[in-house]
Amino acid sequence: xxxxxxxxxxxxxxxxxxxxxxxxxxxxxxxxxxxxxxxxxxxxxxxxxxxxxxxxxxxxxxxxxxxxxxxxxxxxxxxxxxxxxxxxxxxxxxxxxxxxxxxxxxxxxxxxxxxxxxxxxxxxxxxxxxxxxxxxxxxxxxxxxxxxxxxxxxxxxxxxxxxxxxxxxxxxxxxxxxxxxxxxxxxxxxxxxxxxxxxxxxxxxxxxxxxxxxxxxxxxxxxxxxxxxxxxxxxxxxxxxxxxxxxxxxxxxxxxxxxxxxxxxxxxxxxxxxxxxxxxxxxxxxxxxxxxxxxxxxxxxxxxxxxxxxxxxxxxxxxxxxxxxxxxxxxxxxxxxxxxxxxxxxxxxxxxxxxxxxxxxxxxxxxxxxxxxxxxxxxxxxxxxxxxxxxxxxxxxxxxxxxxxxxxxxxxxxxxxxxxxxxxxxxxxxxxxxxxxxxxxxxx
Numbered sequence: 001x002x003x004x005x006x007x008x009x010x011x012x013x014x015x016x017x018x019x020x021x022x023x024x025x026x027x028x029x030x031x032x033x034x035x036x037x038x039x040x041x042x043x044x045x046x047x048x049x050x051x052x053x054x055x056x057x058x059x060x061x062x063x064x065x066x067x068x069x070x071x072x073x074x075x076x077x078x079x080x081x082x083x084x085x086x087x088x089x090x091x092x093x094x095x096x097x098x099x100x101x102x103x104x105x106x107x108x109x110x111x112x113x114x115x116x117x118x119x120x121x122x123x124x125x126x127x128x129x130x131x132x133x134x135x136x137x138x139x140x141x142x143x144x145x146x147x148x149x150x151x152x153x154x155x156x157x158x159x160x161x162x163x164x165x166x167x168x169x170x171x172x173x174x175x176x177x178x179x180x181x182x183x184x185x186x187x188x189x190x191x192x193x194x195x196x197x198x199x200x201x202x203x204x205x206x207x208x209x210x211x212x213x214x215x216x217x218x219x220x221x222x223x224x225x226x227x228x229x230x231x232x233x234x235x236x237x238x239x240x241x242x243x244x245x246x247x248x249x250x251x252x253x254x255x256x257x258x259x260x261x262x263x264x265x266x267x268x269x270x271x272x273x274x275x276x277x278x279x280x281x282x283x284x285x286x287x288x289x290x291x292x293x294x295x296x297x298x299x300x301x302x303x304x305x306x307x308x309x310x311x312x313x314x315x316x317x318x319x320x321x322x323x324x325x326x327x328x329x330x331x332x333x334x335x336x337x338x339x340x341x342x343x344x345x346x347x348x349x350x351x352x353x354x355x356x357x358x359x360x361x362x363x364x365x366x367x368x369x370x371x372x373x374x375x376x377x378x379x380x381x382x383x384x385x386x387x388x389x390x391x392x393x394x395x396x397x398x399x400x401x402x403x404x405x406x407x408x409x410x411x412x413x414x415x416x417x418x419x420x421x422x423x424x425x426x427x428x429x430x431x432x433x434x435x436x437x438x439x440x441x442x443x444x
Contacts, residue, residue: 003031003153004053006165012055012073013157019082022059022089026101026158028299030054034150037125042133042143047125059085063098066091099322101158105303107296110166110287113151114194117169120149124195128173131201136177139208145175149195156301166295170424171195176383177207178444179215184396185444186210187362187383189232191421193293210362210384217396219440220387226358227435228351228388231420231427233361233381234409238427240367241375241406242283242339245309247272247320251328256375256407257318270318277313277410280344284308285336292426294337302334313410343428344416351415351431353391359437360386360393364402375405380441399444400437409435 004012013027031053038046058067059082066088070081128147136143149171156164174189186207190198250257250270257271286306287296296304300322308316317333325332352360367379381399388394409432417429 003033003151003167004029006155009153009155009165010157010163013155013163015075016055016057016078016082017157017159019079020059020086020159022061022086022159024060024101024159025082025085026058026156026300028056028058029153029155030056031153032150034148035120035122035125036146036148037122037129038146039129039133040144042137044126044129044133047122049122055081057081057085059089060098061086061089063094063096064089064092065095065098097321097323099326101160102162102301104161104163105297105301107164107303108288108305110293110296111290112166112168112193112293112295114169114196117149117171117193117195118151120171120195125149128198128200132175132204135201135204135208139212141177141179141208141211143175143177143204143207145173145200145204147171147173147200154295156297156299158301162301164297164301166297168293168295169193169195171198173198173200173203175200175204175207177204177211179211181215183217183444184211184213184215185383186212186214187232189422191423192291207383213386213393214384214396214444217385217398217444218387220359220397222400222437222439224434224436226355226414226431226433228348228355228358228360229430229432229435230348230360230362231422231429232363234364234406234430235422235425235427236364236367237377237404237406237409238283238341239339239423239425240369240377242309244372244375245318247318247328247330247333248324250318251324254372256373257315258373272315272318275312275314276407277310278413279313280342280413280416281310281313281410282308282342283310284340285338286340287337289338289340289426292338292340292421292424294424298334300334302332304334304336307333307336337424339425339427341419341425341427342416343419346415346417346431348417348429351417351429352388352393354415355388355431356390358388358431359397359400359435360384360388370403375407376403377405378403378438380443382443399441401439401441402436403438404436
């Protein structure tokens, strides 16, 4: 199966809408074509290719909505999925927060598709795996990795005439390399739209260095330390924070952005416009970002454009739903698909050299929320945690459990580095003071 063209998508969705008898109808067409390769213990274990194309039809009568999905595209099947969505709509309860579909919109062009990634073949995946496995074997280490590439297409059309179409490419690679005795572990990853930017040999060399360097880790007392967080160590905390930016949650008192001190009906119910972070904190979304682009429209077809969420440490915008925007008489601001955090001019090496006593963290995992009101999270370090003394990495240390909030973290910034793409976003390495480690973990 290949990714269908814009013209083909338009013709197919137009045919679907002609079957509709509902007051409103919205159709989403989604497809994916890609491949993957997985290896463990320095040996490829699986490889494969996948392709999928699905149609989602949403029908509405009054304030009642039903949705049905299908992956068959003959005329009888198309009519069947429309009728099914209409049947479900008539059975559904009324949605008091129902909002109509959007009229036609204008979109900016996002450079999300790269032919280099679309052309990746099984031989390319095998070479990428070999470039990681070979140096691992040479260093008598054990590598386990996964590479996945994909071309994706999304198209939307509704009964008011809106039509949106976008294709995108993506390649993800991650590798864990451990010592033969399992006492040392290193990790690295790469995530790009353009596969030409991916170098599995270079990434594996980073994991190899950390694997060798993290063996025979020493215990260190838990407490508050200056930490240098590589992008993989902070991305999940930042993404969790941005998912909690919703205006409605704040207005209803359920969020760290709720204005608890507000009194009176006219008092602001959220912290929009308030300074909450270090003035160097600038977090925004931009579908046209050169390294981490995204589709120029949300899942409902509304346009996505560059928008600041936090600038100069101040809350600039908060996403909401069409209903809540109307309810609060605010502009509708959909959530964006990427997070871009501005950085600084310090390299990771510069940060280490300027640290008298601290901890270098490769990445965090098993992150769980403790308190949504303060965004307090807990989790563990892994795959390379190191003690820094007088500007040099002194020795590896056992992993820690941490208890920390990204709110506090972004108020304790000492330095920022150049942002790197990870998980579809751009995150800089950060040097943070007084990061809280609560206990030790024996896992590597």
